[in-house]
Amino acid sequence: LNAIVGFHNLPNQVHRKSVKKGFQFAIMIVGESGLGKSTLINTLFNAPIAPTRDNVTMNRGNTAGDQDAASKTVDIQSFTSDIEENGVRLKLTVIDTPGFGDFINNADAHKPILKSIEERYEHYLDQESRVNRKNMEDNRVHACIYFIAPTGHSLRQLDVQFMKELGHKVNLIPVIAKSDLMTESEVAAFKERILDDIRANNINIYTPEVHENDDPETVQEIKEIIARIPFAIVGSTQTFENPPGSGTHVRGRRYPWGIIEVDNESHCDFVTLRHMLIRTHMEELKEHTNELLYESHRAVKLGERGI
Numbered sequence: 683l684n685a686i687v688g689f690h691n692l693p694n695q696v697h698r699k700s701v702k703k704g705f706q707f708a709i710m711i712v713g714e715s716g717l718g719k720s721t722l723i724n725t726l727f728n729a730p731i732a733p734t735r736d737n738v739t740m741n742r743g744n745t746a747g748d749q750d751a752a753s754k755t756v757d758i759q760s761f762t763s764d765i766e767e768n769g770v771r772l773k774l775t776v777i778d779t780p781g782f783g784d785f786i787n788n789a790d791a792h793k794p795i796l797k798s799i800e801e802r803y804e805h806y807l808d809q810e811s812r813v814n815r816k817n818m819e820d821n822r823v824h825a826c827i828y829f830i831a832p833t834g835h836s837l838r839q840l841d842v843q844f845m846k847e848l849g850h851k852v853n854l855i856p857v858i859a860k861s862d863l864m865t866e867s868e869v870a871a872f873k874e875r876i877l878d879d880i881r882a883n884n885i886n887i888y889t890p891e892v893h894e895n896d897d898p899e900t901v902q903e904i905k906e907i908i909a910r911i912p913f914a915i916v917g918s919t920q921t922f923e924n925p926p927g928s929g930t931h932v933r934g935r936r937y938p939w940g941i942i943e944v945d946n947e948s949h950c951d952f953v954t955l956r957h958m959l960i961r962t963h964m965e966e967l968k969e970h971t972n973e974l975l976y977e978s979h980r981a982v983k984l985g986e987r988g989i
């Protein structure tokens with residue numbers, strides 16, 4: 683797990699105090715069911731943490747009713763993992779949410795997800811107003827990965843509405859699910875269309891910031907991350923020997939014409955996403971959550987209470 687998470691430059695990102703105390707980071711995964719949300723969690727952790735359709739089918743046989751009931755995520759589930767690296771302690775939480783397909787009225791899918799985000803803000807607000815504010819827990823959602831179906835069309839009305847709402851509450855990170863189902867040029871065209879929709883609808887997405895005193899190398903790195911948004915994702919915890927007979931094993935998905943590698947930056951944007959989340963922008967995502975997103979929630983809530 684440590685090898686795969688690899689947040690080796692974390693001490694540069696965080697203040698000395700939080701290095702000692704350890705700190706918390708929570709990623710929420712949102713999207714229609716069947717788009718590979720649970721698989722992404724398992725790919726990020728490199729372990730079978732979240733039940734996916736595949737292992738449900740394996741464990742329970744293939745009766746349609748059974749599979750349906752078991753594979754759809756009904757409750758919001760969170761998976762936490764304590765990681766220590768270079769003397770830095772990190773409590774990483776991944777929150778898996780119900781998929782849209784699971785609701786009779788898709789608009790209802792928004793409710794538990796938005797509620798969960800707000801409850802986490804409320805929990806933090808409660809802690810802030812205590813006399814003793816030592817040992818505050820930060821269970822707020824610091825990044826929200828939104829799965830877009832690989833249709834190649836524009837965003838659906840459902841996506842637009844939901845992303846609009848989410849963008850004001852969390853650091854919204856749009857991704858193209860199962861990008862291995864599209865060709866490279868289809869992915870490129872789809873990204874353009876999604877970005878057009880995001881602009882046209884004033885959807886607020888998280889974009890890493892270039893700071894005045896960043897060195898040229900950092901600026902270049904940030905530009906490369908931005909150029910890949912929305913990230914085209916391939917998830918898989920299966921490994922294959924690639925090329926065959928080489929003794930080298932890679933995570934990926936196998937096709938008659940070859941293997942799409944999860945951890946290969948020329949095959950998909952999984953590595954860029956993981957690096958941004960864990961290696962380079964974890965601290966900025968936390969700051970943004972605290973100083974902008976949480977702050978505006980807090981201002982509204984205190985306003986309502988007449989404080």
Ligand code: GDP
Pocket residue numbers: 713714715716717718719720721722733734735736781859860861862863915916917918935
């Ligand atoms: P969830 O309902 O969003 O949590 O989706 P799951 O993670 O359970 O995955 C649903 C199905 O899609 C499973 O059969 C996965 O193997 C498959 N899947 C997951 N990620 C990918 C991907 O990146 N590409 C492809 N082609 N299939 C995927």
Ligand code: MG
Pocket residue numbers: 719720721733734735753755778
């Ligand atoms: Mg799932």
